[in-house]
Amino acid sequence: MIRSLTLVRRFSREKFEQLSALLRALGFEDGAGWSDEHSRGAPFLAPVGRLELVDGRALTEPDILIEVRDLDTANQLARKHFHDAAGEIQDTTWKSRIFPLQLDANLRIGFWAFNDPAKSAPKATEGELNASGMRFGIVVSRWNSFITERLLQGALDCLRRSGAKFADIHIVRVPGSFEIPAAARLLAESGAVDAVITLGCLIRGETSHYEHIATEVTRGIGQSAQETGVPHTYGVLTCETLEQAIDRAGLKSGNKGWEAATTAVEMTSLKGKLKRGASDGG
Ligand code: DLZ
Numbered sequence: 001m002i003r004s005l006t007l008v009r010r011f012s013r014e015k016f017e018q019l020s021a022l023l024r025a026l027g028f029e030d031g032a033g034w035s036d037e038h039s040r041g042a043p044f045l046a047p048v049g050r051l052e053l054v055d056g057r058a059l060t061e062p063d064i065l066i067e068v069r070d071l072d073t074a075n076q077l078a079r080k081h082f083h084d085a086a087g088e089i090q091d092t093t094w095k096s097r098i099f100p101l102q103l104d105a106n107l108r109i110g111f112w113a114f115n116d117p118a119k120s121a122p123k124a125t126e127g128e129l130n131a132s133g134m135r136f137g138i139v140v141s142r143w144n145s146f147i148t149e150r151l152l153q154g155a156l157d158c159l160r161r162s163g164a165k166f167a168d169i170h171i172v173r174v175p176g177s178f179e180i181p182a183a184a185r186l187l188a189e190s191g192a193v194d195a196v197i198t199l200g201c202l203i204r205g206e207t208s209h210y211e212h213i214a215t216e217v218t219r220g221i222g223q224s225a226q227e228t229g230v231p232h233t234y235g236v237l238t239c240e241t242l243e244q245a246i247d248r249a250g251l252k253s254g255n256k257g258w259e260a261a262t263t264a265v266e267m268t269s270l271k272g273k274l275k276r277g278a279s280d281g282g
Contacts, residue, residue: 005049007064008041015103016042022081026066026074061092062100062108071113075099078111127270132163134268136170136261137187137196143176144201147242150249151199151235151257158261177202177236178213181220188230194271195264196224199257200236201245214238231267235260 011019023044024030031043046066068074071089078086078101087100098112136159140152152171159169170193174183177200184196198221204210217236225232235257239245247253 005051006043009064009107011103016040018081019103020044022077025077025081026068061098062110064107064109065098066109066111068111068113069117071097071099071111074111074113125270125273127266127268127273129262129265130163130269131159131265132165133168134164134195134265135168135193136164136264137172137184137193138169138261139172139174139180139183139187139196139198141174141177141180141200144203144245147201147237147245147249148199151201151237151255151260154250154255154257154259155197155199155235155261158258159265162262162265164265176200176213177217180217180236181224184221184232185224185228188224188228188232193230195231195233195268197233197257197260197264198235199260201249202236202238203242203245204238204240205242210238231264231271233260233263233267 020042028044028046031045033040033042035041075086075089078099082101082103085102087102089097089099092098092112095116096112096114098110101109101111103109138152138155140148142148156166156169160166170187172183172187174180180198180200184198187193187196200217202210202214202217214236218234221232221234221236224230237245237248237256239248248256250258
């Protein structure tokens with residue numbers, strides 16, 4: 001049922017710019033903003049959100065809390081952008097440190113980090129979203145190219161924003177989705193790419209043997225990933241109607257090509273970490 005949680009705060013133009021710059025510097029991802037003749041909105045997306053209810057003692061914490069990995073750097077950045085409005089780092093009573101950023105009389109943001117993040121959460125290894133130095137193969141089908149070219153643009157946009165160079169991206173076009181697994185395997189076996197992103201579009205209403213193709217494509221891509229050890233990501237739309245496909249290619253429900261690309265970046269990074277035996281605790 002739940003899709004997201006949004007906190008809305010109004011700022012003067014100057015604070016809006018200042019706070020946007022700080023949040024970007026801290027690594028928040030820009031969401032899709034909006035504007036009309038009087039106002040504008042700039043959403044910033046956090047990887048994890050939480051709605052926390054508290055019963056009991058009076059709260060001294062600000063009502064917006066932003067957890068960061070490196071509190072000292074966050075404090076330096078906040079001082080750079082807001083000077084004295086950013087307070088000193090202090091210990092809390094809950095095994096963490098925090099500093100306040102007083103934006104106006106009513107609005108204070110607290111930036112905080114656990115003293116020992118490894119103790120506060122189970123150990124986990126996860127991939128980063130930095131694609132610099134990574135090489136990608138993208139297999140895209142020409143069937144329903146009106147949709148698949150949008151998926152490709154989404155994937156390229158994601159890779160570029162994540163730091164990949166265009167010279168390190170090899171695009172392979174195939175006739176239809178059925179041909180994707182074979183081309184994906186050839187690319188993976190070539191050793192020339194770190195991950196393969198697969199993009200296609202199957203529309204049930206317009207494909208008499210839809211089930212057979214969809215099953216075969218999914219199985220083939222998975223098999224290529226498992227047998228070559230090269231991460232493959234799945235950006236093949238399987239839709240009931242053309243309208244659904246348009247929605248998933250960037251209109252209403254995000255862009256599946258973008259998602260497949262970001263997953264490829266993460267999985268490539270994860271593979272590198274697991275091979276090196278790394279566990280960063282976060
Ligand atoms: C034949 C076919 C049909 C009917 N529909 C689609 C589709 O919706 N999406 C797609 O990517 N490809 C389709 N194809 C083509 C097959 O994937 C394949 O390219 C041909 O059967 C030739 O092997």
